[in-house]
Amino acid sequence: MRLLIVGHGYTGREVARQARAAGIDVLVTTRGTPGPGLIPFAEAGRALAATTHLLVTAPPAEGLGDPFLAAHGAALPGGLVWAGYLSTTGVYGDRAGAWVDEATAPAPTQPRSLRRLAAEEAWRAAAAGRFALDIFRIAGIYGPGRSVIEELLAGTARRVIKPGHAFSRIHVEDIGRAVLAAMARPPAPGTARVLHLADDEPAASADVLAYAARLLGLPLPPAIAYEQAEPAMSPMARSFWAENRRVANAATKAALGLAWAYPSYREGLAAIIRRTAAPPPAPAAPDPAGGRGDDPPP
Numbered sequence: 001m002r003l004l005i006v007g008h009g010y011t012g013r014e015v016a017r018q019a020r021a022a023g024i025d026v027l028v029t030t031r032g033t034p035g036p037g038l039i040p041f042a043e044a045g046r047a048l049a050a051t052t053h054l055l056v057t058a059p060p061a062e063g064l065g066d067p068f069l070a071a072h073g074a075a076l077p078g079g080l081v082w083a084g085y086l087s088t089t090g091v092y093g094d095r096a097g098a099w100v101d102e103a104t105a106p107a108p109t110q111p112r113s114l115r116r117l118a119a120e121e122a123w124r125a126a127a128a129g130r131f132a133l134d135i136f137r138i139a140g141i142y143g144p145g146r147s148v149i150e151e152l153l154a155g156t157a158r159r160v161i162k163p164g165h166a167f168s169r170i171h172v173e174d175i176g177r178a179v180l181a182a183m184a185r186p187p188a189p190g191t192a193r194v195l196h197l198a199d200d201e202p203a204a205s206a207d208v209l210a211y212a213a214r215l216l217g218l219p220l221p222p223a224i225a226y227e228q229a230e231p232a233m234s235p236m237a238r239s240f241w242a243e244n245r246r247v248a249n250a251a252t253k254a255a256l257g258l259a260w261a262y263p264s265y266r267e268g269l270a271a272i273i274r275r276t277a278a279p280p281p282a283p284a285a286p287d288p289a290g291g292r293g294d295d296p297p298p
Contacts, residue, residue, distance in 0.1 A: 001024050001025065001052050001053060001183075002024075002025045002026075002027070002050055002051050002052050002053065003016075003019050003024050003025065003026045003027070003051070003052075003053045003054070003055065003183075004026075004027050004028075004029070004044065004047055004048070004051040004053070004054050004055070005019075005026065005027070005028045005029070005054075005055045005057065006029050006041070006044060006054070006055065006056045006057060006058050006067075006068050007028075007029065007056070007057035007058040008028045008029065008030040008032070008038065009057060009058075010141065010143075010145075010146060010172060011057050011086065011141060011172060011175055011176075012028060012055075012057040013028075014143070014172045014173060014175065014176045015055060015057075015175065015176045015179050015180075016028050016037070017176070018173075018176035018177065018179075018180060019176075019179075019180060020037075022180060024180075027039055027047055027051075029041040029043075029044050041067075041071070042071070044068065044071070044072050045071065045072035045074070045075035046075070048072065048075045048076065048077075048078030048079070048080060049075075049078045049079055050078075050079060051078060051079055051080060052079055052080065052081050052082070053080070053081065053082045053083070053084075053183055054080055054082070054083040054084070055083070055084045055086070055179060056068050056083070056084070056085050056086065056123075057086045059112075059115075059116070060115040060116060060118065060119040062111075062115065065115075065118065065119060065122060066085075066119040066122055066123065069119075069122055069123070069126060073126060076126055076130070076131075077130045077131045080130075080131045081131055081132065081186075081189070082131060082132045082133075082134070082182075082183060082186045083123065083127060083131055083132070083133050083134075084133070084134045084135075084136060084179055084182060084183075085119070085120065085123045085133065085134070085135050085136065086136050086138055087116050087117075087119070087120050087135055087136060087137050087138065088112075088113060088116050088137060088138055089137045089138065089139050089168060089196070089198060089245070089247050090108060090110060090112065090113035090116060090243070091106040091107075091108045091113050091116055091117045091120070091137060092104060092106055092107060092108070092137075092245055092247075093106070093107040093108050093109045093110075093113065093243060093245075094109065094242065094243040094244060094245065095243075095244065095245035095246075096244060097164055097165070097166065097244045097245065097246065098245065098246065099245070099246045099247070099248050100245055100246070100247055100248065101196070101248040101250070101251060102194045102195065102196055102248075102251045102252060103194075103251075109243075110239050110242075110243070112239070120135050123135065123192075124192050127190065127191075127192055128190060128192075129190040130189075130190055131189065131190065132186040132187045132188065132189050132190070132191060132192075132193075133187070133191070133192040133193070134182045134186070134187065134192075134193050134195055135192060135193070135194050135195065136175075136178070136179070136182075136195050136197050137194060137195070137196055137197070137247075138170060138175065138197040138198070139167070139168035139169050139170045139196075139197065139198035139199070139247050140167050140168065140169045140170070140240075141169075141170060141172055141175065142169055142170075142171060142172070142265075142268065143171050143172035143173060143268070143272065144172075144272050144275055144276055145276075146172070147212075147268075147269065147272050148208055148209050148212045148269070149212055149215075149216065149269060149272050149273060149276070152209070152212055152213055152216055152218055152221075153216070153218075157209055157212075157221050158221055158224055158229060159205075159206050159209050159210070159220060159221045159222065159223050159224060160205055160206065160224050160225075160226055160229045160241075161206050161223050161224065161225055161226060162204075162205075162225075162226035162241065164244070165204060165205075165226075165241070165244050166202040166203055166204055166244065166246055167202060167203065167204075167205060167240075168198040168199065168202045168245070168246060168247035169198070169199055169202075169203075169208075169265055169268075170197045170198050170199055170260075171199070171260075171261070171262040171268040171271075173261060173262070174197065174199070174260045174261055174262055175197055177258065177260075177261065178195065178197050178252070178256060178258060181256040181257065181258045182195060182256060185255065185256055185257065193255070195252045195255065195256070196247055196248065196249045196251075196252045197249075197252070198247035198248075198249050199249075199260055199262060199263055199264055199265070199268070200249065200260065200263040200264060201263065201264040201265070202246040202247065203264070203265055206223070208265045208269070209221070211265065211266060211269060212269050215269060215270060215273055216273070226241065
C-alpha cells in the first residue's frame with residue numbers, strides 16, 4: 001500500500017501522521033519546499049504509477065475545478081485502487097436545523113459549496129469503472145491549535161447567540177482514523193460511496209464556548225446576539241452562520257466499523273487541553289446562559 005496525499009495542510013498532515021504510524025508508505029504533495037516524504041505538487045502525476053491509494057484534501061479553485069484533476073487527471077488511474085476526496089457538508093445547503101444523512105440529496109447555495117459538489121461529480125466520473133472512490137463530506141474541523149480553546153486563551157472568542165442554530169463538528173484525529181478505516185473497508189471497485197465525518201452531537205456555538213470556558217476556569221465572554229455580531233463577520237463566517245443543519249453519521253460508522261474517539265465537543269476539547277497545556281482546573285459553576293451542569297469533569 002502506498003498513499004499519496006494531495007495537500008500538506010492541517011488535515012493532510014494529520015492523515016499522513018496516522019498512516020505512517022500504521023506502517024503505510026506515504027507521500028504528501030506541497031506547493032512549498034519539498035523534503036522527506038514531501039514532493040512538489042507538479043510531480044504528483046508521475047507518482048501515481050507507484051500509488052495504490054490517493055487522498056485529495058486540496059479545495060477546488062474558482063473557475064478551475066479540482067486542482068489535481070486539472071493538472072494530473074490524465075495520469076489516472078495509474079496503479080490506483082482507491083481514492084478519497086475530502087468535501088464538505090456544505091453541499092447540503094441550509095436545512096433550517098433538520099438532519100441530513102448520507103442518502104440526502106445535495107442542495108448547495110454558497111459558491112464554495114457549489115464548487116465542492118462540482119468537484120465531487122468530477123471525481124465520480126474519473127473513478128467510474130476504474131477505482132473505488134470515497135467522498136468524505138466533512139463538518140467543521142477542529143483540533144489542537146484550531147479550536148475555541150485557543151480563542152479563549154487569546155481573548156478573541158465571541159459568544160454569539162442564534163437560537164435554534166447548531167453546527168456539526170469533527171476532531172481532526174477522527175478524520176485521520178476514518179480515512180484509514182475507509183482504505184481498509186473500501187467500496188466496490190469502480191463505485192463511489194458518501195461518508196459523513198461529523199461527530200455524534202451537533203451543538204450551538206455558544207454551548208461549546210461555555211463548556212471550554214468551564215474547562216479552562218475562565219469567565220465567559222459577554223453574549224452577543226447574532227444580529228449584532230453579523231455586520232462585523234467576514235464573508236466566510238457569515239456564510240457558515242447563514243446555514244443550519246445537523247449531520248447524521250450512523251451509516252458511515254457502520255460502513256467503517258468505527259466509533260469516534262471524540263463523539264462530541266466535550267471529549268475533543270478536554271483532549272486538546274490535556275495535550276497542549278497543564279491539566280485543567282476543576283470546572284467552574286454551571287453557567288445558566290449555556291453551560292451544561294450535568295457534564296462530568298474530564
